[in-house]
Amino acid sequence: MDTPTIYDVSRLSGVSTATVSRTFTTPDRVRESTRRRVYAAAEALHYQPSAIARAMARQQTDKIAFLICKEGATILDEFYASICEGVMRRANGTNYQLLISTAEEWTRTAQSKQIEGVILAGNAQADLISEFQRQNIPVVLVNNRAAGFNLPCIVADEAGGVRQVVSHLISAGHQRIAMLMGRFSPYVTSARYNAFLSVMRENGLSVDESGALMCDRDIQSATEAALRLLSRPDRPSAVFAFNDVLAAGVMKAARRLGLRLPEDLAVVGFDDSSVCPMMEPELSSIHVDCRRMGELCMEHMAALLDGAQDVPRLTVVPVNLKIRASSRAAI
Amino acid sequence: MDTPTIYDVSRLSGVSTATVSRTFTTPDRVRESTRRRVYAAAEALHYQPSAIARAMARQQTDKIAFLICKEGATILDEFYASICEGVMRRANGTNYQLLISTAEEWTRTAQSKQIEGVILAGNAQADLISEFQRQNIPVVLVNNRAAGFNLPCIVADEAGGVRQVVSHLISAGHQRIAMLMGRFSPYVTSARYNAFLSVMRENGLSVDESGALMCDRDIQSATEAALRLLSRPDRPSAVFAFNDVLAAGVMKAARRLGLRLPEDLAVVGFDDSSVCPMMEPELSSIHVDCRRMGELCMEHMAALLDGAQDVPRLTVVPVNLKIRASSRAAI
DNA sequence: GTGAAAGCGCTAACAG
DNA sequence: CTGTTAGCGCTTTCAC
Secondary structure (H helix, E strand, O other): OOOOOHHHHHHHHOOOHHHHHHHHHOHHHOOHHHHHHHHHHHHHHOOOOEHHHHHHHHOOOOEEEEEEEOOOOOOOOHHHHHHHHHHHHHHOOOOOEEEEEEHHHHHHOOOEOOOOEEEEEEOOOHHHHHHHHHOOOOEEEEOOOOOOOOOOEEEEOHHHHHHHHHHHHHHOOOOOEEEEEOOOOHHHHHHHHHHHHHHHHHOOOOOOHHHEEEOOOOHHHHHHHHHHHHHOOOOOOEEEEOOHHHHHHHHHHHHHOOOOOOOOOEEEEEEOOOOHHHOOOOOEEEEEOHHHHHHHHHHHHHHHHOOOOOOOOEEEEOEEEEOOHHHOOOO | OOOOOHHHHHHHHOOOHHHHHHHHHOHHHOOHHHHHHHHHHHHHHOOOOEHHHHHHHHOOOOEEEEEEEOOOOOOOOHHHHHHHHHHHHHHOOOOOEEEEEEHHHHHHOOOEOOOOEEEEEEOOOHHHHHHHHHOOOOEEEEOOOOOOOOOOEEEEOHHHHHHHHHHHHHHOOOOOEEEEEOOOOHHHHHHHHHHHHHHHHHOOOOOOHHHEEEOOOOHHHHHHHHHHHHHOOOOOOEEEEOOHHHHHHHHHHHHHOOOOOOOOOEEEEEEOOOOHHHOOOOOEEEEEOHHHHHHHHHHHHHHHHOOOOOOOOEEEEOEEEEOOOOOOOOO
16 A cells, blocks of 8 residues: 555545645644544544655755764764754754764765755865855854854854863963863864963963874874873973863873872863763863754754844853862862 | 756756756766766756755655664763764765654654655664554664564674673682663663573572662762672672773772772673773773664665665674773783 | 656645 | 645656
């Protein structure tokens, strides 16, 4: 037996297809008794409106794409998974459904009229954004800012986070503070790097070459970089890492060198991911409300699709330092 | 300016719409020179076939739904995110696009002709499966098995994992082995519990009440449960936890009680998530290839959609114990 | 190889 | 409140 259509329901219930359609889209514009007959017929036939035909007639799909612009071994890491979850949760209850993919893959399968809007997470390229805008598809950016584009961007307060970390470390008496930067997106890297330089300078502290070093985005690479850093005679007394995985690498290196945490070395991470409370000592970290960022994406997208003109162009989500044992001054 | 249609291309290139259509779907059935003219016109107009109209004409959407059947604070945790990533990666390069949602939300927005197939991750309810099957939508299950349904299931070798853990602990001299079970899905819980009982029995070891205890699925709950467990006079010398987060809770409890790891207590987790190498000592765990499970989902789905009759009904993905310092016998 | 034309199943005027 | 009808933009026979 084939999928029933609106015609089958029309025939069985004895009303026109228009009325059947109305019954499903604007029930209040149909007389109660009619509505009941239609529902009964629909139920008997297991009828459900065809999403395809509806999209065809209305010229819209009610679908939003969530595209991750990121490379590397893991695309959907804890950070982006949390954002995605936020988007999903806010999409729930709306009529919108979520398509998930990578930016790369999306461009491969170019088709028009696929989606109503797109959320670009991470390091979105300018030409990708332009292409969507040319097609009049609303774009929202998350964890990135796009210079020269008129669209909502949702970012964490990177500078504020860095400031909190450095202030905390300085007030705990640290002077030699190093920063371990993974290979993050240009936006994140420059935001944090510049903030670090500013805050250090403001406090009369210098950042020499050893003060900010780069490593790959995995724990081994971080461990190796930290081993080199901490073996120097002028080793820092505190290290601020770009995420919690890198911070774990630093802790590992410290232990290997026989340094005590936090007495000999304070460590602070970023993201406040699920590992922080598992570490020994527990890892201080900047809490980023990724879930909220995802929710904001969807909220702003919904507003855009609703024709709102006052959607904020930049939303900075506050972050806050969770001080734990890895950086707490000994009592 | 509106989105160009196939008629615009037809007019500009001077061929019929049928030929334009062919040029995009079956290029080899169109003369080279014609093809070129069509492409040129399409490019000039920025034409891309409308996904909606194409779906309408072909009566298919080329979309697969990935539905997570799970409750709790975090839906897209590391485990499911990895499966999702596997699905995504395998979907790349095919014509299929991925819709992501929760089972709950999906049932709310019932429409027909939305998707070609569905991947149900986790604790899928029987009536949900039935509903899809009634609609002739192929279903693939992951991290779950459904009794009484004829569909491909992809699971990890839970029993094998438990067996490896217990064997490892026994050969390291442990006799009092406890199991800390989080509130996982019925499938996972029963698979592991039954395996644990069998293997212990086979080795002449008893599992009394204290041997298998339940806790919630967070680190605090695990820590509390472990504190109680490890405070007993007949405390176990080894604990096997249902995932790495719970294992971290056990380690935390052990430290708080002044137990040395692994000398006084061996700990083994499950999943081999990203935290294992960050822990101190590094956490032994059962490695589960979630990414691969996701890839298999998509491979089997593609086969199903391709009309293959020989898609395996059950695929058990091997797991293997990564022995790390948390359970390694001191040398 | 190409064109003409009939749908795909629904929605949205418009008319009653 | 309900019915009639004209599309939505493509694909796909069926002729030529």
